[in-house]
Amino acid sequence: MAPTTRFGGPNQNTNYDLRWEKAANFNAGVDFELFGSKLSGSLNYYIRTNRDLLGNYNVSNPPNIQGQTFANVGTMRNTGFELQLNASVLRKGDFTYDLGFTGAYNNNKFVSFSNALFQGQKYIDVVGMPAPGSPGTMQRLQEDTRIGSFYALKSAGVNDQGALLVYNKKGEVIPGNQATNDDKQFVGNGLPKFTMGLSNNFKYKKWDLSVFLRGAFGYKLFNTYAFYLGTPATQENANVLKSAYDGGKYSKLTSPTTYSTLSDYFLEPGGFLKIDNVTLSYTQPVQTKFLQSVRIYATSRNLATFTKFTGGDPDLIQVNGLYPGVNKNSDNNGTLDYYPSTTQLLLGVQLTF
Template sequence: MENKGIEFQVNVAAIDQKDFKWNTSINYSTNKNKLLSLSDKNFQLAAGYFDAGTTEEPIQQALARIQIGQPIGNFWGFKSVDIDENGYWIIEGKDGAAKPIAQQQADDKQIIGNGLPKHYLNFNNSLSYKNFDLNVTMRGAFGFQVLNSPRMFYAAPVMLTRGNLLTSAYDNIYGKRPLADDQSLNYLSYYIEDGDYWKIDNVTIGYSIPLKKVAIKGLRVYASGSNLVTFTKYTGVDPEVGVSGLTPGFDNRDRYPATTTFTLGASFTF
């Protein structure tokens, strides 16, 4: 595998006065990978690719294709382009023409997204004014897609006989009508969403109380909040999904979401 990218960080003392200080840092990284070979003198893979991951029961299709000349993380499935008047999917065939999903062929599948972010950005700020201090940490990832597995399973009326549904299960698809409930669940590009996000990851505010005349020289009290706000167009719970292994960008329907936490504390200087 070949990886090419850059990373840089800029640290700035924006304000450095006696009572007021502001330090800020920006970190940016980007990486592009390409699979060069799946064979060596001991092992030959004639096909030039293999499929990885699974959408789980009852769909049970491979998630990604690992292919020579392509990056890791490519989602591999049918590209949905419409639904017909009866609520059945219409997909794009290998020749680029639209066709009913009932006429699908294995070679109609194509790359429908990639789960590896192309860009990462971190923006950190530390401010202090006399005895007050404020720290704000923000970060984001951009240029990638997420397979919204909960939506794929639970936002289709097909699942009515298998358990609970999301309230969006009977929403119109492509502005037409709800999906027909007598077809199989399908792994389609319709459920691949842009995963770009920007998070206010942590905000901490503190106040230092000098206590030089007692055994404790200093006391700092603080309040902190983590995972406060996420800005994204992703319709799932959290676009920050796993990006390791061969199937990055898969939002597993059993994944426990990240939590928002608030902390009150105090630190002592002796």
């Protein structure tokens, strides 16, 4: 890669050794059928190692023009189980009920920032949060640590003056505005440990009903909207969220001294269960020369979401990639951009010729 220039000078180091990232996968599994094929499925164990991950790595300056070089260095490993089940739950007269389940448990580790050529740092503080104030970064990508690890101050509640209290590195309770970066610690993770999908298919004579549920569990989300717009001390003369005055935890932060202090006070459970798709249909056979059947159906998508997260639909916050669990822009920095999820209702007719 040749360096690009800006105002007559190069703004990045040359690296002619850039290449595609590599992946090595190991899978072991078993397929099974039980109870006369009424229950079938598969169980798989996997190890997925990604090498030569692209990123910016610290280098000496000089001889390099810039202090960082974009290179293939990082290594990341995922291990886990994947389960798939199909069950014929009920057969009684004209009524049938079939169930399908898929689930995955994942354990992740960022292995290394270094290789034979580049000796990278042990960690990188990432996901810088924007103004107002100077919040700093929200996550730390560190060797031998799960990606998506939130690295911030640990909250100790709110004092009588409405200021945020936190723990320092000695375990003492101090006001948030007196804390330093040395007081930060790992306070949660934005990568789901378990994901699942559940399909339910019911049939009675000419009627069909399918209900598909989807969920993710075991992770945290940073409530960006509450942090910037959800407390009484957020901004003067600005519109704020209802949470600033609803008597909840965010309405207690009335002091402006700590409104831009990043802490796990704004981390919430991100787990959710969503009624993702519901379809009801009626099929009428037709005995004509050109038409075999007519199917009338109604489908609802994103019908309901059950979650403890108060910052909108948790399914809209990215939980893949290197920096999961917080709203980001294209530069992987925090952002307030948000587009609400919608519920769709579709009506249709399907003709079979």
